[in-house]
Amino acid sequence: MVNVERVKEAFELLRKPDNIPFPYISEHLNVVKRRENASFETFRPNFNRVEYNAVIGWEGQSYTYGYKEGFFNIAHAAIEPAAHIPDTLVFSIIFNYRQYLELVLKENITRFEILWECPMSNNKTHDLSILLDRLLELLKTRDYNFLISEVQKKVINDFMEIDSKNDAFRFVYDFEGQLSHKYDHKIINLLDLHYTMNEIYNDFNAIDYLFGADEALENRYSHPSIEGLLVALNSYLTNGKNRKGINSLAKLKHLIFEFTFAFNEKSTLKFDADDTNVTEMNETEYGVSNDYFTIVLHVDNEEIKSMRVKH
Structure with a gap:
């Protein structure tokens, strides 16, 4: 039986260092600054x-921008320490x-579904091949x-091949409990990948x-703001139970007027009969219009099949 006090003593000794061992950034960023207690806010400003x-979130900028730039930028910036610790940063x-x-x-x-008045997708998949095929189909x-080069197509498909489920480089084990990698000493040059991704980023930019x-x-x-509103409305109308049981204009109006969208903490949008017009265009199409947008809903067998924007 292991002596608990001995483990505790060893643990306290091992956590004594004042710095974490990461020599590839400024030393002051490795300092361990211990809190006196747990009464502090983890995610807070420091003026x-x-x-x-x-x-997080700013006026007039794409909601996607911060996410996509952040993921690219952190991978891009990691190339300098990667020269020293490639096997972990990979x-x-x-x-x-x-x-x-x-x-x-x-x-x-x-963007292109909205621009060209196509039925909007519900892009919940992590499959890069499906996403690429849909974009190419639209274009x-x-x-x-x-707009999409052969190099972009190849690189996207290569990422799909090496990580088809978006889990191989996040988890040791996949969702079925198997090892995410074969550990067969495959070598990936991170500097070559870095320059390849510079080209991909440049062309998407x-x-x-x-x-x-x-x-x-x-x-x-x-x-x-309008694009975000349309994405949220499309998800609300065409996902789950909301899309079913549309057996009358009144039922559709009720569904539309139940929708709410928060632009931010202080500004929430909710439609009503005074600002939003819902009409039956024909047997399978309904129009919804207000100051923000005009959309067309395709309804078949009492189920919302798709939503598209009308310019």
């Missing part, structure tokens, strides 16, 4: 070091690059194939600019 204060670098790719694909699917209908103010693909729904 003595404002350069480190991060803002997991977080590949995971973050993959997450970036997933987000940028979903973002562009939404092909308008001869916009040139060019699409971002096309949707910017006064640019070629800007439209009334390009504003982040």
